[in-house]
Amino acid sequence: MKIGIPNAMLSHKYMVLWESFFKSLDFDVVISSKTNKEILENGIKYSNDESCLASKIFLGHVQDLHGKCDYIFIPRHCSFKNNDVACVKFNALYDICNNTFNNLKIVTCDFDYNRGKKEISEYLNIGKSLGRSYFKTFRAYIKAKNEYRKYCNNKYENQNEILKNKNKKDNNILIVSHPYITHDEILGRPIVNYLEKMGANIIYADIIPEKVKGDLWSNISKNIYWKYSKELLTGIELYKEYIDGIVFISVFSCGPDSLVTDLCIRKIKNIPCLNLVLDELNSDTGMQTRLESFVDVITYKKKAGAINE
Amino acid sequence: MSKHYLGVDIGSISTKAIVMDENNNIILDKYIWTQANPILATKTIINDLKKEAEDKGIVDELNIVGVGTTGSARKLVGSMLDSQVVKNEITAHAIGTLSIYPDVRTILEIGGQDSKIIIIQDGVVVDYAMNTLCAAGTGAFLSSQAQRLGVKIEDLGDISLKSNNPSKIAAKCTVFAESDLVHKAQIGHTKEDIIAGLCKAVVSNYLNNVGKGKNIYDKVVFQGGVSKNEGVTRYFKEALQKEVYVDKNSHLMGALGVAILARKSDQEKKFNFDISEQDFITKGSECSGCSNNCEIIKVYKNGNIIDRWGNRCENSKT
Incomplete structure (x- = not known):
């Protein structure tokens, strides 16, 4: 089964985490192409006028993946520890896509700490909804999280190293x-x-x-x-x-x-x-x-x- | 034989060119409308400069060894004139102004589509701000309003000086300003008051948008095409409570600055006035190499391609 990840919005941040997670669950991961004029134009076509350009581009990427995979992964990001919140655009992406495109199969989860939804349980839910066992999902999450942490720290160290020299x-x-x-x-x-x-x-x-x-x-x-x-x-x-x-x-x-x-x-x-x-x-x-x-x-x-x- | 340098500033509304000697003295200058045709405007202005030199009887003494271009069409005209220096307006204006006012701290600049503020400290640009991509409150705004009022843009300043009671006009957006203007005329404001209101609106718009959060220190120099409008200068003085200097060559600062940069570049190349007899065309095409469809511009001189730009990658086929 193929899981599509739109190469836009928070994917630019969490791609390593998400890709590793889905791969460990034995799914093929399809990533949409890099943004080009066609994706931009499609995004503008499908979006509400008032949306920001980045979220318009996101819709273009969803359109790019439409039909190329079984499910598209569009999580909701709302709130985090320490009263941190995300822009409402990230809350809304799932609903916007669900209402904009016909026959779109979406895998979603709800990162909403203030409503008692912990990150780990959200990932476990994803695994459950795709028919993977609790332990397999748990291991996949831990592995992905470690890879992501390593990736972030490596990038930071590299940049720091360059700066010092x-x-x-x-x-x-x-x-x-x-x-x-x-x-x-x-x-x-x-x-x-x-x-x-x-x-x-x-x-x-x-x-x-x-x-x-x-x-x-x-x-x-x-x-x-x-x-x-x-x-x-x-x-x-x-x-x-x-x-x-x-x-x-x-x-x-x-x-x-x-x-x-x-x-x-x-x-x-x-x-x-x-x-x-x-x-x-x-x-x-x-x-x-x-x-x-x-x-x-x-x-x-x-x-x-x-x-x- | 002494050396001369040519500076050309091709703006959205007007084209300015100067020829200066080695001591930064302007010996020839010309100011014409661009009329959305930078190639023709450049040919015309080069021709005009030549004529002016002939009239002054100095054409045989001219020895132009450096060319610089600035302004929004700098790249195109730069390849037309085969110039040594192609520089953005901010730097060109700052250098031109500093050559005349070495102690300047703030440059207010309002051109046809751009307005900018340049902050200078110890003879170095330390900060600048430019309008966003919207052209409200610039020369383009004034010229469209002048047209609506049936007044020549050159006369706006003089007319506005007659008014002591400027109308309140919102210059935030050209569309709103137009409806404001119609409304003011319909309830009986005089043309002088409305025009003065426009000039004042340009100033408040500038200070609220471009000048936002900047410390404006003496000495303040105001330039760009709009500085020729005395009404705007007057309201700048009122709003800033400072002396605002407008040089008689305020519209030429960009051209002068880039000529100075051409002199400093130390790359000498003899410039020929025959440019006006050459045939220049540009062709725009969309690259089909990938789905980015970059717009590629090619410049031809007498049928031979001399320059091209616009592609984001090396993929361009055309």
Whole structure:
């Protein structure tokens, strides 16, 4: 039996976990293609106008998988430990897809800690609904969780290692945006590629260890509400001493990001910040002007600093 | 023989070009409308510069060894003119302005589609902000409103100075501003008051969006096409409670800046004025290499391809 995972939204974060979990349960895993124009256009076609671009793209990916697998995995993410919540878009994805597409078979689960639903029991439910035994599912979950933890920590250590060996002359630019924007082929990739073409070293705020001690994010503001925004702020705090500039990328019309990005730009004083908001009608020219001048600002600032020293 | 440098700034509304000598003195300058045809505008402006040089009798002394382009069509015109430097507007404007006002701290810039604020500290750009992709409160907004009122855009500033009681107009969005404007006219506001209101709205829109959260220190220089509008300058002074400098060449700063960058690039290449006799065409096509369908632009000079861009990967077949 084939389980499809849309290559969008939180899959960019949890893919390792989910893929390993389903594989250990002896399912074939089908992942939708990387985002391309066709997926984007389908996503826009199937979505409500008011949705954010990232969730529109998600629908495009579901459409891409439709018919290529037996079940599509679309979990609901609502609330987590410590009163963390996810954006309502993540609560709604299952229902939106269920109502948008005909004959769509979905595997779902409900990550809603505040309603007493623990992560492990949700995974066990998935196994049960697909006819796998309790112990097999339990072992699959533990294995997947360990792999995921290792994957996160490895990525973090790699990035840290690179950072420590960096030449001081290089421009280190921190990308602050959700993994489903940063690593999306149409949204974040072109921006990252363009910055790299201009010689910048890219550091990702979404790469953080699986567990971080203390609430680092609260150094920026104590009143952050969304789990995934907190993680990005943690990233800023972890890397702030190594970086020369921050590029915030968000998608129109993301509610949490519009608040959090604005707040960050006000609070972060000594690091140049650039805010990019992506929508469906992007022209590359406007983006390039902003990125080029941003890199210029950083470069000139560094040169001047070197002279003053 | 002394050396000269050409700087061309091709904006969405107007095209500016200057020729300067080795000491950054502008010796020729020209300002024309782009009219959505950057290739023709560039040819025209190069031709105009040549004519101006002939009129001044200095055409034989001209020895242009460096070319720089900036503005939204910088890439296209850059490959047309085979320029050494193709630079974004922010950097070009900052460098141009610094060459005239070395102690500038804040540059307010309102162009045809962009508006930006550039913060400078010790002669280095330390921060900037640009409008979002929406063109509300820029030159494009003023020119469409001028058209609606049946007034030439060049006259807006003078007319607005006659008013002491500007109407309140929302400049957040061009569509809303238009309905606001019609309404104000229908309840009897005079044209002068409405135009003054428009100028004021541009300023408040700018300060609330682009200038949001930025510390504006002296000295403040206002430039870009809209700086030619004295009404807008007046309301900037009122709102900021500061002297706002508008250079007589405020519209040429981008062109000047990029000419300076061309001089500093130390790559010399003789520039020929015969560009206006060459045949340039661009062709846009959609790549069918993958489902991204990138829009690829190719530039031809006399039928030979000289430049291409737009593809996201190496897959492009066309």
